[in-house]
Amino acid sequence: xxxxxxxxxxxxxxxxxxxxxxxxxxxxxxxxxxxxxxxxxxxxxxxxxxxxxxxxxxxxxxxxxxxxxxxxxxxxxxxxxxxxxxxxxxxxxxxxxxxxxxxxxxxxxxxxxxxxxxxxxxxxxxxxxxxxxxxxxxxxxxxxxxxxxxxx
Amino acid sequence: xxxxxxxxxxxxxxxxxxxxxxxxxxxxxxxxxxxxxxxxxxxxxxxxxxxxxxxxxxxxxxxxxxxxxxxxxxxxxxxxxxxxxxxxxxxxxxxxxxxxxxxxxxxxxxxxxxxxxxxxxxxxxxxxxxxxxxxxxxxxxxxxxxxxxxxxxxxxxxxxxxxxxxxxxxxxxxxxxxxxxxxxxxxxxxxxxxxxxxxxxxxx
Amino acid sequence: xxxxxxxxxxxxxxxxxxxxxxxxxxxxxxxxxxxxxxxxxxxxxxxxxxxxxxxxxxxxxxxxxxxxxxxxxxxxxxxxxxxxxxxxxxxxxxxxxxxxxxxxxxxxxxxxxxxxxxxxxxxxxxxxxxxxxxxxxxxxxxxxxxxxxxxxxxxxxxxxxxxxxxxxxxxxxxxxxxxxxxxxxxxxxxxxxxxxxxxxxxxxxxxxxxxxxxxx
Numbered sequence: 001x002x003x004x005x006x007x008x009x010x011x012x013x014x015x016x017x018x019x020x021x022x023x024x025x026x027x028x029x030x031x032x033x034x035x036x037x038x039x040x041x042x043x044x045x046x047x048x049x050x051x052x053x054x055x056x057x058x059x060x061x062x063x064x065x066x067x068x069x070x071x072x073x074x075x076x077x078x079x080x081x082x083x084x085x086x087x088x089x090x091x092x093x094x095x096x097x098x099x100x101x102x103x104x105x106x107x108x109x110x111x112x113x114x115x116x117x118x119x120x121x122x123x124x125x126x127x128x129x130x131x132x133x134x135x136x137x138x139x140x141x142x143x144x145x146x147x148x149x150x151x152x
Numbered sequence: 153x154x155x156x157x158x159x160x161x162x163x164x165x166x167x168x169x170x171x172x173x174x175x176x177x178x179x180x181x182x183x184x185x186x187x188x189x190x191x192x193x194x195x196x197x198x199x200x201x202x203x204x205x206x207x208x209x210x211x212x213x214x215x216x217x218x219x220x221x222x223x224x225x226x227x228x229x230x231x232x233x234x235x236x237x238x239x240x241x242x243x244x245x246x247x248x249x250x251x252x253x254x255x256x257x258x259x260x261x262x263x264x265x266x267x268x269x270x271x272x273x274x275x276x277x278x279x280x281x282x283x284x285x286x287x288x289x290x291x292x293x294x295x296x297x298x299x300x301x302x303x304x305x306x307x308x309x310x311x312x313x314x315x316x317x318x319x320x321x322x323x324x325x326x327x328x329x330x331x332x333x334x335x336x337x338x339x340x341x342x343x344x345x346x347x348x349x350x351x352x353x354x355x356x
Numbered sequence: 357x358x359x360x361x362x363x364x365x366x367x368x369x370x371x372x373x374x375x376x377x378x379x380x381x382x383x384x385x386x387x388x389x390x391x392x393x394x395x396x397x398x399x400x401x402x403x404x405x406x407x408x409x410x411x412x413x414x415x416x417x418x419x420x421x422x423x424x425x426x427x428x429x430x431x432x433x434x435x436x437x438x439x440x441x442x443x444x445x446x447x448x449x450x451x452x453x454x455x456x457x458x459x460x461x462x463x464x465x466x467x468x469x470x471x472x473x474x475x476x477x478x479x480x481x482x483x484x485x486x487x488x489x490x491x492x493x494x495x496x497x498x499x500x501x502x503x504x505x506x507x508x509x510x511x512x513x514x515x516x517x518x519x520x521x522x523x524x525x526x527x528x529x530x531x532x533x534x535x536x537x538x539x540x541x542x543x544x545x546x547x548x549x550x551x552x553x554x555x556x557x558x559x560x561x562x563x564x565x566x567x568x569x570x571x572x
Binding site: 005018022026033041042152 | 400403549
């Protein structure tokens with residue numbers, strides 16, 4: 001259906017309301033990206049694009065990234081704009097729901113972590129901690145389409 | 153729907169509830185009538201995310217702040233399959249000190265799903281099933297079988313699912329006889345639930 | 357924005373206009389300036405440190421610059437910037453918003469070819485190609501770029517004025533058991549669920565089913 005997408009990571013099967021997440025992000029993309037003046041650094045794509053991640057590591061890196069957004073990013077993205085806050089809440093709660101499903105896969109050992117995904121996630125955390133927390137969170141939120149494009 | 157009363161005052165609207173059908177959620181209440189006064193209503197919400205990470209951060213719904221009417225569509229904000237906590241406030245325009253608030257939670261996986269309305273007719277050796285378009289979250293399961301042969305049933309989640317750009321979904325099936333029975337149910341992947349099957353319709 | 361006496365007002369409405377990933381930078385001249393304004397263009401890949409000048413768009417007097425070649429990797433995102441010059445004065449660099457070729461492009465309708473028999477019509481749909489540098493370069497269909505690409509096909513019976521819509525994933529559709537000697541008009545649209553992208557509907561292609569063979 002146009003609404004939901006089922007992503008298959010080997011035995012791990014996760015249903016995600018991609019259209020709702022995309023619609024929410026598209027509505028605030030210009031606003032959020034305008035708050036990120038740093039053109040020279042990317043949290044998710046530096047130094048290598050997510051597209052370079054080995055396919056066997058996709059589930060683990062996805063699991064790490066959803067934990068990253070839920071635990072670290074969204075809570076530092078409060079704005080003065082109620083409409084933007086509503087859309088961020090919508091995305092954050094969708095991510096929370098998906099994070100739980102990925103967590104279940106992880107517990108059933110269906111989402112194994114290889115060396116590459118561990119290294120890639122360390123790099124992402126290093127990029128994140130290289131900036132002050134609000135700038136890093138806003139930049140990460142502005143890069144949500146990079147994550148969604150890669151996942152699909 | 154879990155309900156916690158904090159305190160009641162003369163401003164307390166009766167029958168505050170959420171009517172949720174087919175993934176559309178409406179917050180409704182009985183308006184409070186006070187002679188010579190205007191009661192205004194506001195709603196704010198938190199998802200589970202905010203509850204865990206932002207406990208004191210309530211998100212106002214701008215279109216539902218200080219309104220006078222007694223219902224509001226909250227579908228757009230209830231956009232994930234987690235619990236949402238709603239904070240309902242009624243106050244007197246002139247004297248904001250007199251207010252009543254009410255606190256409850258809701259999860260969209262409790263929405264009631266109705267079986268789809270459908271018509272079917274033949275077009276040559278072609279069974280065309282026309283279903284109401286219930287929105288992007290919905291899929292359809294259609295069962296059709298030759299009359300009298302209930303055992304042999306063909307199931308399809310929509311062979312040639314056809315989404316009318318305006319409002320109707322057409323399902324086209326090849327058939328070889330004219331005596332068929334059909335029934336349909338809707339399915340929502342986001343909450344992993346189906347409606348009951350509709351009434352069986354057979355061609356006369 | 358720049359003060360009038362020693363610098364030029366900025367170019368306005370600097371943005372990418374993209375169709376099938378042909379990504380062209382467009383802008384409007386600074387307010388109140390007539391002819392004679394020249395422009396320079398630079399671009400950068402998001403997350404990479406440097407701005408890169410576009411030589412073919414140095415000191416140009418037109419208000420667009422084709423950056424398709426420079427932005428053809430749709431796994432990256434980009435910024436572009438324009439500066440105006442006139443009689444020794446110059447404006448600030450004015451940037452676009454972040455451009456994501458994958459989600460910010462527009463899609464042309466599919467090509468539609470129709471044939472008919474006495475009781476059916478066959479429809480073949482072809483998705484547009486992604487922009488390519490030269491005719492010799494290997495073509496890449498947008499179907500390869502968007503694996504979730506679907507087609508919405510509208511079939512109108514001109515006699516009964518009844519219209520059906522089909523949502524299909526493959527590029528061929530046979531509508532059987534139609535009425536002989538009847539005109540049908542077909543048009544199609546590309547529908548991508550995520551990212552959310554839809555083309556317009558193609559123009560209508562009409563064809564008539566032939567005489568009923570069984571009657572002959």
